[in-house]
Amino acid sequence: MTELQLAGVSRWYGNVVAVNDVTMTLGPGVTGLLGPNGAGKTTLLHMMAGFLAPSRGAVTLDGEPTWRNPAVYRRLGLVSEREAVHSFLTAHEFVLASAKLHKLPDPEAATRRAIDLVELADAQHRRIGTYSKGMRQRARVAAALVHDPQLLLLDEPFNGMDPRQRLHMMDLLHSLGDAGRTILFSSHILEEVEQVSGTVQVIVAGRLAASGDFRTIRRLMTNRPHVFVVRSTDDRALAVRLIGEASVNGVELDATGLTVRAGDYGAFTRALPRIALDSGIRVRHLLPEDESLESVFSYLVEA
Incomplete structure (x- = not known):
């Protein structure tokens, strides 16, 4: 061998x-x-x-x-x-x-x-x-x-x-x-x-x-914290609703929109359309901010 x-x-x-x-x-x-x-x-x-x-x-x-x-x-x-x-x-x-x-x-x-x-x-x-x-x-x-x-x-x-x-x-x-x-x-x-x-x-x-x-390693990659940039018709109201969502670790609101930190990629992307629909808010822009291979692998160094 x-x-x-x-x-x-x-x-x-x-x-x-x-x-x-x-x-x-x-x-x-x-x-x-x-x-x-x-x-x-x-x-x-x-x-x-x-x-x-x-x-x-x-x-x-x-x-x-x-x-x-x-x-x-x-x-x-x-x-x-x-x-x-x-x-x-x-x-x-x-x-x-x-x-x-x-x-x-x-x-x-x-x-x-x-x-x-x-x-x-x-x-x-x-x-x-x-x-x-x-x-x-x-x-x-x-x-x-x-x-x-x-x-x-x-x-x-x-x-x-x-x-x-x-x-x-x-x-x-x-x-x-x-x-x-x-x-x-x-x-x-x-x-x-x-x-x-x-x-x-x-x-x-x-x-x-x-x-x-x-x-096991793939699960670490999937479950790592994710950062999303969100723009909507009412960012402030959406931020209030999102902060109570279990998959969301934090929300930052500024003049350009929302930055959302999610602990579970899948749960957040499923929850967002439901929350927006229930609140009568239209999501205009949703973009993962840290989905490069380098960011995924770098997370493993700290995991």
Whole structure:
């Protein structure tokens, strides 16, 4: 059973801290690394893959350090976010080169198997330069899988894929995880992680903000305080009615309208139309003020 461990891992560049004191253990199955752009996901993946040395702490694969240890690549596959594919090669040539670099006993058979896994057999002899972005992604995944690694790291693997390609890739990751492989993929899109992974690691500003079962963390996100801007035909009367609503934590009234703080997103958005209708008030404007991914993830740091 392959296990990747990070113990108090930090990475900084001069005065800039990219990853700050992250500790986690990854075992068999699919884990999502979730966080907004610039959170430190790529830096963390590069340390896991042995491309970067931790400034502090340790990254080990089955007890062996990943940094300056080429032997780990027999068990590790990486699909980086940046495309590093020669456009003049065919997918078959590209994956075969990876198989030969790994010194596999039958590189042709391994290449065929990997290409079939990502459903590129019909296009494998076309130059990669003619591929769509989603097809190039699949060719890169095939190259990472050609040596049948026990650990697969993928940085934003669904970028550029059409809906059918995304569904196939999700099914592939599921099947690899169910077969006992350790899979970690990064994403800044909540729905991608929800569809693929039951386990999630949430990283915000280089720190591990939450870790564990996706449903539990999703509930934290849903139940966090929400701020709404409301405009109506009678803001003062609406404020009086809203302050008595159980889902509302606070109401501020000024010349521009209402700012409402709600503890339960669903309960408030259901209650507002009822209260307005009962009071004969027309709501002209309702806008969530803090629904960016950054605000959602930042809440988890404080939760």
